[in-house]
Amino acid sequence: MKSLRNTTSKYITCIAIAWAFCLASCTKEYQDPSRAKTDVALTSQQGLTAVAIGLQRVYTLNRTGVMFNSVAANGFITNEFSLLNSGNIPELQLSTGGAAVDGTNTILFNLWTSANKIIYDADLVIANAGNLGDKGYASGLIAYSSIFKAMAIGNLSQYWERIPDGTGKNVPFIVRAAGFAKAIAVLDNALTVIAANPISSSFNSNIPPTINIVNTLHALKARYALFAGNYPLALTEANLVDLTKTSSFAFDATSPNVLFTVISSNNVFQPININLGLTGTNVPDVVDKRIPFYTFFAGTPTATIRMGGFATTTSTPFPVYLPGEIMLIKAEVLTRQPDLTNALAELNKVVTKTSDPFGVAAALPALTGPYTQQQLLDLIYKHRSIELYASGLKIEDMRRFNQPVASRKRNFFPYPFQERDNNTNTPADPGF
Template sequence: MKNIKINSIYIACGLLTAASLVSSCKKDFEDPSRAKVDAALGSSQGLSAVAVGIQRTYSLGRTGVVFNSIAAAGFSSNELKLLNSGNIPELQLSTGGNAVDATNTILFNMWATSFKVIDESNKVIASAEALGDKGYASGLIGYVTIFKALSLGTISSFWQQVPVTTGKNVPFVTRDQGFRAAIAAIDKALAAIAANPISAQFTGVPSMNIVNTLHALKARYALFTGQYPLALSEANAVLSNTGASLVFDSANPNVLFSIISSNNVFQPTDANLGLPASLAPNPNDKRIPFYTAMQGTPTATLRMTGFSTKVDQAIPIFLPGEMTLIKAEALLRQTTPDVANSLIELNKVVTKTTDAFGVAADLPPLVGPFTPAELLEQIYKHRSIELFASGLKLEDMRRFNRPQAEMKRSFMPYPFQERDNNTNTPANPAF
């Protein structure tokens, strides 16, 4: 039997660890454990272990994509404030502008870990395609594609140009092509699952419906690439009031919990979650006490709560509200804006009293009339609140044409390790 539960309890059996990240940014990822990994790729049990390792690499600790994307977006978009200037990478991002340079380890870890995930996911996908049990193979392919797509989407959110392949001296493409590469990977996985439905022997992930999650990520990246009809259809394909999350336990802890409980790195900028006064949340918005609380002694200060309150608390990959807000935005950004139906979708988030993750504004509905521009601003506001500290805010700020004064930096410099090892590395952006 090949049954495997891919969750935090079993995550320690993965063959990949954050420590295996190479010191340079060459994307061939040669390391001393390579022979063991290659051997594991030859069996379904070994492939399952590598798949679990991919989740571990993506999600755990200070080197994981989760922490570094939340920190980089949070500081750059003014969601987060720095508590200790001795944290130099965070200080750079909090200061912004030219203070952010190619030595920043938050950016390096996000870059290197993303490509580690992409590289190992590609190996699992190629090896799974050779398995005799095609239903088990499609489960593996779908599962690791989630992390491959997330990694492609993350680097495309922070850098103007990105590689979408691994190897030596690889070429760069536009960030739009990076998002489209994530969509292409998702399409390939969905096609594999359609041809051979996921086997019952692949017990899957308790916190994640694989097919549902693939559709949700496709909706996200279709929105980011301006493919609004596709974004709308994919968001509609996601089951109502569902999300997906990364699960943790005491051995593999929620990194946000350790950061927030130390009260020594960052906390929310303010009770408005860093939004300008013109877009301040309604004082009765119940998402504010969900995501923040006054805590601590002898003097209480504003702390992040939400998905950072317990060592074993899950962190969402996507929330139900994100899919609804994608629908609202996609309807409004069509060639002929559908203001009426966009407002209906937005009000589903505004008036929501509960959801599967406990994120609910519970406010009266917004009442028009709104121009398309006015309603877009409301969508941006509610994305900023609903999806607080999700790593998506900086991408939203660009898409909604927010003033440069509201952000610390728009695009990131390329890590010097990449530039030293890849002659194709573009010039750093000015801001």
């Protein structure tokens, strides 16, 4: 049996190599100045593996990665978070909202840059993996890299009206609906590659074990099909996700959970209140066990609200998707068809859930209805807001469920000045 120490050492070595590539490639076109060295690395199985594993590091890395900045930006503009220190200027801009958010915001810049860096590096892996002799290993590289490429495109499409169609110089922009379609195409290609050549055990032994590749491809495809309004595809893909299996980003003392690092300082942001920022009929039931999961009180002499959930320890994993998200995708699609009877049954799977691989369980009595289509949609929005708290998905939900514009602080984000300065195709900023 392979020792944990040796396995961990291998991951750290690969990540270190990949991060070296990352540091060497922070130009506008995300290119490595030492091109010859990169070209050599991209012809070897070891080099491609290092770059692929590096995608996860860029996605989750400290406060510069996609994960943290997506959660933070979304949390402020949808009233999930309360700002604790107005000296944190990027957070202050997002907490204020409106015109206070401009192209200087470093949270948005980090989100934009990290996402485009991931797309660039994933393209290198996908383009070169097919040259390897071991097709099963190659399919693993393509599928794993496609996960991060799709999430990078998806995040850009959630926050900006238009996104770059590529990572080169002066690339054109496409509407965000085309961005979701592009993310789905990336995932489709990965599934096709896997069907032709199943992922080899040797590849699986060389990557962090907490990402379930096949389930994640289907879950993300369901998510982005839902966002794109392709409801039949969203339902088909959601039904292909095995909800007994999990997929998450793992952390440890060397690479700590960035949300815990930020939250534990109690100097940046915390949950806005125990209602998670929800008001009116969306306020969680007082006995909803997801509230003590996502929040708790600590500190002296007066205890204040703190974020729990996926920000509780250095090593708390962060889910790529939650089982509840997949159930709620099914409920929403069935409601919109409409198939209200089966939709309510799917919603009740979330409402009555008493156990969950990640601990997210409302444990509430079943909803009995009868409900109209709009009433069910309202309930689904409410439970998505609770179940998927601080996941970075709420702004997309607010638009899709036609929540009042006044209930959020921005609708779409302005483009980073660095992009505008280097790409003449950058669109005009949205008014709100």
